[in-house]
Amino acid sequence: xxxxxxxxxxxxxxxxxxxxxxxxxxxxxxxxxxxxxxxxxxxxxxxxxxxxxxxxxxxxxxxxxxxxxxxxxxxxxxxxxxxxxxxxxxxxxxxxxxxxxxxxxxxxxxxxxxxxxxxxxxxxxxxxxxxxxxxxxxxxxxxxxxxxxxxxxxxxxxxxxxxxxxxxxxxxxxxxxxxxxxxxxxxxxxxxxxxxxxxxxxxxxxxxxxxxxxxxxxxxxxxxxxxxxxxxxxxxxxxxxxxxxxxxxxxxxxxxxxxxx
Amino acid sequence: xxxxxxxxxxxxxxxxxxxxxxxxxxxxxxxxxxxxxxxxxxxxxxxxxxxxxxxxxxxxxxxxxxxxxxxxxxxxxxxxxxxxxxxxxxxxxxxxxxxxxxxxxxxxxxxxxxxxxxxxxxxxxxxxxxxxxxxxxxxxxxxxxxxxxxxxxxxxxxxxxxxxxxxxxxxxxxxxxxxxxxxxxxxxxxxxxxxxxxxxxxxxxxxxxxxxxxxxxxxxxxxxxxxxxxxxxxxxxxxxxxxxxxxxxxxxxxxxxxxxxxxxxxxxxxxxxxxxxxxxxx
Numbered sequence: 001x002x003x004x005x006x007x008x009x010x011x012x013x014x015x016x017x018x019x020x021x022x023x024x025x026x027x028x029x030x031x032x033x034x035x036x037x038x039x040x041x042x043x044x045x046x047x048x049x050x051x052x053x054x055x056x057x058x059x060x061x062x063x064x065x066x067x068x069x070x071x072x073x074x075x076x077x078x079x080x081x082x083x084x085x086x087x088x089x090x091x092x093x094x095x096x097x098x099x100x101x102x103x104x105x106x107x108x109x110x111x112x113x114x115x116x117x118x119x120x121x122x123x124x125x126x127x128x129x130x131x132x133x134x135x136x137x138x139x140x141x142x143x144x145x146x147x148x149x150x151x152x153x154x155x156x157x158x159x160x161x162x163x164x165x166x167x168x169x170x171x172x173x174x175x176x177x178x179x180x181x182x183x184x185x186x187x188x189x190x191x192x193x194x195x196x197x198x199x200x201x202x203x204x205x206x207x208x209x210x211x212x213x214x215x216x217x218x219x220x221x222x223x224x225x226x227x228x229x230x231x232x233x234x235x236x237x238x239x240x241x242x243x244x245x246x247x248x249x250x251x252x253x254x255x256x257x258x259x260x261x
Numbered sequence: 262x263x264x265x266x267x268x269x270x271x272x273x274x275x276x277x278x279x280x281x282x283x284x285x286x287x288x289x290x291x292x293x294x295x296x297x298x299x300x301x302x303x304x305x306x307x308x309x310x311x312x313x314x315x316x317x318x319x320x321x322x323x324x325x326x327x328x329x330x331x332x333x334x335x336x337x338x339x340x341x342x343x344x345x346x347x348x349x350x351x352x353x354x355x356x357x358x359x360x361x362x363x364x365x366x367x368x369x370x371x372x373x374x375x376x377x378x379x380x381x382x383x384x385x386x387x388x389x390x391x392x393x394x395x396x397x398x399x400x401x402x403x404x405x406x407x408x409x410x411x412x413x414x415x416x417x418x419x420x421x422x423x424x425x426x427x428x429x430x431x432x433x434x435x436x437x438x439x440x441x442x443x444x445x446x447x448x449x450x451x452x453x454x455x456x457x458x459x460x461x462x463x464x465x466x467x468x469x470x471x472x473x474x475x476x477x478x479x480x481x482x483x484x485x486x487x488x489x490x491x492x493x494x495x496x497x498x499x500x501x502x503x504x505x506x507x508x509x510x511x512x513x514x515x516x517x518x519x520x521x522x523x524x525x526x527x528x529x530x531x532x533x534x535x536x537x538x539x540x541x542x543x
Contacts, residue, residue, distance in 0.1 A: 061416055098414040100411055115322045
């Protein structure tokens with residue numbers, strides 16, 4: 001009986017993470033990490049620990065300073081116009097959304113579809129309408145991002161990333177600035193995507209999220225890693241997170257300090 | 262005497278020290294200018310490459326953006342240019358016609374108008390006005406987009422930022438400046454005659470426009486078109502380069518806009534100088 005080898009969706013070997021802010025200084029060193037299809041990873045770290053740079057490297061948007069980073073078996077160092085199809089198998093949701101302020105919500109969601117598939121606005125309208133409905137954005141379709149609350153901007157960014165139906169979705173700090181109701185909604189929606197959503201015809205999606213609050217992502221089915229002081233450590237399941245003795249993990253698990261004025 | 266010598270020596274020494282720091286500053290400025298020129302050249306080549314390479318890519322997205330930019334840098338500025346054309350006609354052309362008529366040199370009217378209005382003032386004034394009105398807006402829009410991470414977001418979606426943001430602006434600017442130059446020249450010549458007519462200059466409209474038509478050659482049309490398009494291309498490249506090419510913070514945007522306008526003026530004057538040489542040679 002022969003077993004076919006399925007390459008990891010994302011694989012980093014001896015990677016020094018290139019930084020967007022300062023190209024000469026790596027954000028993390030010697031990162032070894034494999035993400036298999038269908039996994040849900042949570043990468044935790046304090047602010048400015050390099051989580052965003054890790055995701056940008058993983059998406060092939062910033063080149064590693066050293067080492068090899070492969071997406072679906074394709075080395076990101078060789079990424080060019082010819083490998084664009086491979087790169088578009090990865091969806092990216094930036095912290096804060098990074099929406100295009102000159103476009104409306106519907107136009108933001110339609111843009112990747114229209115550009116990649118050369119569709120007119122009318123041709124893309126059906127798909128965009130479905131996505132807006134899925135993310136409960138229909139009432140805001142004609143609003144511009146600057147007129148939306150952070151909750152809805154985050155959903156718009158997610159809808160835009162889902163438009164091209166990626167196989168791996170990277171979300172940078174998706175819960176930051178969201179109200180409690182929207183945090184729960186987003187976590188539930190991501191869980192549905194991970195288990196297989198009708199938007200992907202029931203195909204499970206591989207997910208990687210970053211966070212500075214581990215407790216929000218507590219789940220026995222998820223895998224966890226920590227980025228601290230330029231060191232990337234794979235923890236494993238939630239049980240390992242709870243039993244971890246390191247100071248950084250304890251800080252990321254700590255309750256927020258309540259202050260009274 | 263000794264005292265005077267001492268003072269003179271000190272003066273020389275001060276001068277030497279000053280000139281050293283001046284040379285140092287000049288050298289740095291020159292080096293920075295060369296680096297900017299290199300960056301602008303590379304950016305222009307990249308834009309041309311993308312323009313040709315992706316001519317048929319995402320037409321349904323890029324063509325409306327090109328039309329929008331032509332409207333912004335051309336059609337939307339027509340009222341302002343009508344006003345400028347009338348002002349230019351009254352202030353410069355009309356007075357020139359009137360003075361030439363007074364000294365009995367109306368035979369030179371055609372060639373004077375062609376040199377002053379068609380070859381020089383028309384294209385250069387158009388370029389300066391579009392640079393101030395649309396070029397500045399370009400730098401601010403692109404600089405803000407860059408500072409807010411929209412360029413990375415475009416790349417993440419597989420959209421080439423040069424194709425989506427720069428190419429429509431450069432094409433729009435080139436078309437806009439070309440069309441507005443024609444309107445400005447025609448408007449200035451017509452209103453100039455009107456001004457001269459009001460001053461009782463003995464010259465019929467037929468003679469006036471006949472002289473101008475006779476002074477024009479096919480080369481004037483070709484070089485005027487080339488010059489206007491080159492002005493548009495240069496301004497588009499300079500403003501997009503400063504808005505996009507380097508990582509920016511929001512607080513840098515206004516400073517970069519000032520720099521882009523200054524460099525835009527310098528480059529337009531340089532392009533104009535090249536065309537003056539061409540006119541002199543031909």
